[in-house]
Amino acid sequence: MNAAEPNPLDRTFHALADPTRRAILVRLARGPATVGELAEPFAMSLPAISRHLRVLVEAAMIHNQRDGKRRRCRLRPEALGGAHDWLDFHRRFWSGSLDRLDVHLKTRLSEHNS
Amino acid sequence: MNAAEPNPLDRTFHALADPTRRAILVRLARGPATVGELAEPFAMSLPAISRHLRVLVEAAMIHNQRDGKRRRCRLRPEALGGAHDWLDFHRRFWSGSLDRLDVHLKTRLSEHNS
DNA sequence: TATTGACTTAACCAATTAGTTAAATAAAAA
């Protein structure tokens, strides 16, 4: 119900939430490829792939540049940055919470034992 | 068009793709909270929050246990693991690609200069 | 210049998402 445009982190995580798109990213990590090459392993029409690619382009995770009559896609290696940083930061913070919970439980336990 | 149930990585990234859900996770990193406490900062009905929580529960990122007439939510600190590992692995791999591209470009450049 | 090849865009459809309000549930308090 919200027409506001999603922020970059939303786009990145959304892009990553689909297995076809993750597979495309994995493929592109091995080097650039044309749309046709990217589509080949999937049992899915070309337009469907084309739209997955658009999602990735809009998330700034790949770009897509014309090369003769092909269209060559390549990874933007900085693209995972935002998502990775978010996860990394919060994972540490979470572990921190876990540690604090440990301390809390240990405290309670030793209180109980004493 | 696909009724197959999503895999855990899909669920995790999907859960993270919404700013309300990320904010809830950030809040829970500071410690457990009831549904009402979690809902309070948002201009959104309680049922809406309740469903965001369900998404997080189904992604195994939080749990939600009855405590008297409240319902107390807490983080499952291991929950970011899968997503983090995926990102971390691929980011490295990706930087690898970038390095290889650098080498490739430098090689071409020195070829050009010689 | 007409055709072919490689895509993308358009138009459509079914399923899912993210919100709403109203009704149900379950435990605590009166």
Next chain:
DNA sequence: TTTTTATTTAACTAATTGGTTAAGTCAATA
């Protein structure tokens, strides 16, 4: 036992997603 509090579930809606096929676009080739 009735009421209140906290929350979920149900029923609904609008927008978005992820697929389809058919029609366009645009560069290379015949």
